[in-house]
Amino acid sequence: MSTQSTRLAARLMVAPSVILLFIWMIVPLAMTLYFSFRLYRLLSPERTGWVGFNNYIWFLNSPDFWLAIWNTLALVGGVLVITVVLGTLVALLIDQPVKGQGVLRILVIAPFFVMPPVAASIWENLFMHPQNGLFAAISRGFGAQPILFLEQHPMPSVIAIVAWEWLPFATLILLTALQSLSSEQIEAAEMDGASAFSRFRYIILPHLTRAITAVILIQTIFLLGIFGEIYTTTQGGPGSASTTLPYMIFKQAIVAKDIGRAAAGGIIAVILANIVAVFLMRGLGKNLDA
Amino acid sequence: MGKITLRNVAKRFGEVAVIPDINLDIEDGEFVVFVGPSGCGKSTLLRLIAGLEDVSDGTIEIDGVNATDLPPAKRGLAMVFQSYALYPHMTVRKNIAFPLKMAGLDPAEIERKVDGAAKVLNLSNYLERRPGQLSGGQRQRVAIGRAIVREPKAFLFDEPLSNLDAALRVNMRIEISELHQTLKTTMIYVTHDQVEAMTMADKIVVLNAGRIEQVGSPLELYRRPANLFVAGFIGSPKMNFIEGSEAKLHNAATIGIRPEHIDLSTSAGTWKGTVGMSEHLGSDTFMRVTVEGLGMLTVRASGEVSVQQGDTVWLTPQDGKLHHFDANGKSLA
Numbered sequence: 130m131s132t133q134s135t136r137l138a139a140r141l142m143v144a145p146s147v148i149l150l151f152i153w154m155i156v157p158l159a160m161t162l163y164f165s166f167r168l169y170r171l172l173s174p175e176r177t178g179w180v181g182f183n184n185y186i187w188f189l190n191s192p193d194f195w196l197a198i199w200n201t202l203a204l205v206g207g208v209l210v211i212t213v214v215l216g217t218l219v220a221l222l223i224d225q226p227v228k229g230q231g232v233l234r235i236l237v238i239a240p241f242f243v244m245p246p247v248a249a250s251i252w253e254n255l256f257m258h259p260q261n262g263l264f265a266a267i268s269r270g271f272g273a274q275p276i277l278f279l280e281q282h283p284m285p286s287v288i289a290i291v292a293w294e295w296l297p298f299a300t301l302i303l304l305t306a307l308q309s310l311s312s313e314q315i316e317a318a319e320m321d322g323a324s325a326f327s328r329f330r331y332i333i334l335p336h337l338t339r340a341i342t343a344v345i346l347i348q349t350i351f352l353l354g355i356f357g358e359i360y361t362t363t364q365g366g367p368g369s370a371s372t373t374l375p376y377m378i379f380k381q382a383i384v385a386k387d388i389g390r391a392a393a394g395g396i397i398a399v400i401l402a403n404i405v406a407v408f409l410m411r412g413l414g415k416n417l418d419a
Numbered sequence: 420m421g422k423i424t425l426r427n428v429a430k431r432f433g434e435v436a437v438i439p440d441i442n443l444d445i446e447d448g449e450f451v452v453f454v455g456p457s458g459c460g461k462s463t464l465l466r467l468i469a470g471l472e473d474v475s476d477g478t479i480e481i482d483g484v485n486a487t488d489l490p491p492a493k494r495g496l497a498m499v500f501q502s503y504a505l506y507p508h509m510t511v512r513k514n515i516a517f518p519l520k521m522a523g524l525d526p527a528e529i530e531r532k533v534d535g536a537a538k539v540l541n542l543s544n545y546l547e548r549r550p551g552q553l554s555g556g557q558r559q560r561v562a563i564g565r566a567i568v569r570e571p572k573a574f575l576f577d578e579p580l581s582n583l584d585a586a587l588r589v590n591m592r593i594e595i596s597e598l599h600q601t602l603k604t605t606m607i608y609v610t611h612d613q614v615e616a617m618t619m620a621d622k623i624v625v626l627n628a629g630r631i632e633q634v635g636s637p638l639e640l641y642r643r644p645a646n647l648f649v650a651g652f653i654g655s656p657k658m659n660f661i662e663g664s665e666a667k668l669h670n671a672a673t674i675g676i677r678p679e680h681i682d683l684s685t686s687a688g689t690w691k692g693t694v695g696m697s698e699h700l701g702s703d704t705f706m707r708v709t710v711e712g713l714g715m716l717t718v719r720a721s722g723e724v725s726v727q728q729g730d731t732v733w734l735t736p737q738d739g740k741l742h743h744f745d746a747n748g749k750s751l752a
Contacts, residue, residue: 316471317504321518321565322492335508
């Protein structure tokens with residue numbers, strides 16, 4: 130695609146899909162932007178009109194807002210740290226030749242196929258439940274009081290559940306990256322006198338940087354919008370202890386039925402996502418260059 | 420120092436014995452080439468010496484010390500891999516410095532040694548580049564540089580030139596030979612290319628199916644091959660083998676004659692034949708001549724000889740250049 134006519138032809142041919150995608154994106158964004166400046170409550174549909182920045186001001190002044198921002202970032206950050214660190218270790222582990230490797234790998238990947246609300250219910254009722262849960266049984270086995278995970282530590286509990294769901298994704302990507310490392314490089318390092326830890330630190334980890342970057346970028350996109358797990362387990366509580374930005378928007382839109390305020394929250398979420406994206410691309414983008 | 424002794428070394432992968440039983444002495448400072456067809460176990464043998472594979476049986480001694488169970492790093496050997504195995508995320512300087520860094524040398528000492536090695540290998544201008552920005556020959560030199568900074572007891576080369584183009588291969592062959600002259604360190608070199616073996620080795624070890632067929636200097640192997648396999652493997656183009664009644668005349672099951680030891684004439688000679696395909700190399704012409712009762716013989720004639728396809732020619736084996744083999748393929752002295 131070097132001559133001018135082929136470039137023009139190429140542009141013409143991709144134009145329909147680009148235009149379609151652009152409309153797909155711009156129409157909802159424009160509508161959200163429009164609603165965010167309107168008074169629009171489903172419970173009192175007769176009251177309408179422009180309200181300026183009032184919806185935004187309400188959102189920013191809401192006592193839950195900064196907590197929700199913090200919770201959102203804690204969720205994204207916490208899950209990223211857990212999945213990348215554990216994912217690397219699990220990938221190293223299942224890369225070792227063992228009997229039943231195929232079955233083992235399927236088992237490792239399995240959590241990713243469990244639907245988020247199902248995963249959250251399993252964790253809530255079978256593991257974290259203070260009476261029936263496995264963890265409670267273990268605590269009692271040691272003669273201790275069961276920990277009230279979702280009541281006393283709601284955010285860490287949600288982070289743990291989401292991390293469990295996303296660990297297979299990180300493991301899978303990192304495992305394939307690990308398998309693309311030439312065995313001669315490891316052998317050369319071995320000949321060069323590198324210990325197992327040095328081989329990991331100087332050969333394997335640098336080889337994984339690009340894969341880790343991809344994992345972080347992809348997961349961030351999905352983790353910023355995590356909702357189902359919270360809705361199923363804590364419902365943003367106790368109080369607002371585990372309310373994230375998406376959950377706060379949901380409460381405005383569906384519980385309070387205030388579309389205007391929810392739309393303002395949506396725009397704030399878009400801005401937050403872009404801030405995060407800028408930081409990530411600044412910090413990690415160069416890793417993706419060949 | 421770098422004297423390596425293998426005693427009854429065997430390597431089995433499950434049921435398959437890749438190397439049944441090998442005894443070999445490699446003297447200090449020798450340039451030893453393991454040569455053989457692919458799958459003959461030559462790379463496995465090298466990896467056993469390096470410590471990258473465990474021996475199933477037998478012992479490996481390095482400088483009189485039993486190294487059979489030592490990990491690779493403790494054996495004091497350095498290896499150059501076929502793919503070079505450079506660390507792609509490190510600069511050339513860091514690649515060469517890596518073994519020194521792992522050995523815990525202080526940075527000033529590392530700097531000095533890396534610069535020294537770079538000078539020897541003409542890499543001084545490339546030290547800050549990554550392996551991805553280097554040509555094949557330069558990468559090869561970095562891999563050698565990474566090996567020499569450790570000042571190992573012996574160098575192990577695993578088909579190091581097989582990824583280079585023909586011209587570069589000849590250059591690197593000379594460079595490695597010169598390096599051996601300078602360092603006088605033991606080198607073990609694995610290749611399937613008998614030309615590399617002939618040109619570089621002090622001692623060639625010909626391997627076939629995990630067994631040593633013959634050990635000797637290049638000319639010894641060329642002049643006195645111990646058996647049919649060595650006779651056919653060493654020398655290019657291949658030795659001609661003749662069986663049947665003609666061989667019986669010489670009291671042998673098979674006789675062999677190298678293409679360069681056959682005189683060609685258009686008027687008279689021992690064997691009469693018809694010229695088939697010819698390869699003109701300029702200096703030489705390799706001719707395939709069909710001789711009645713003997714089959715196809717390859718003949719090396721001078722490039723000046725003008726013989727057309729289909730011409731009748733006479734061939735005469737040179738005196739004392741015939742090789743005789745018994746029914747088991749062993750050379751008859």
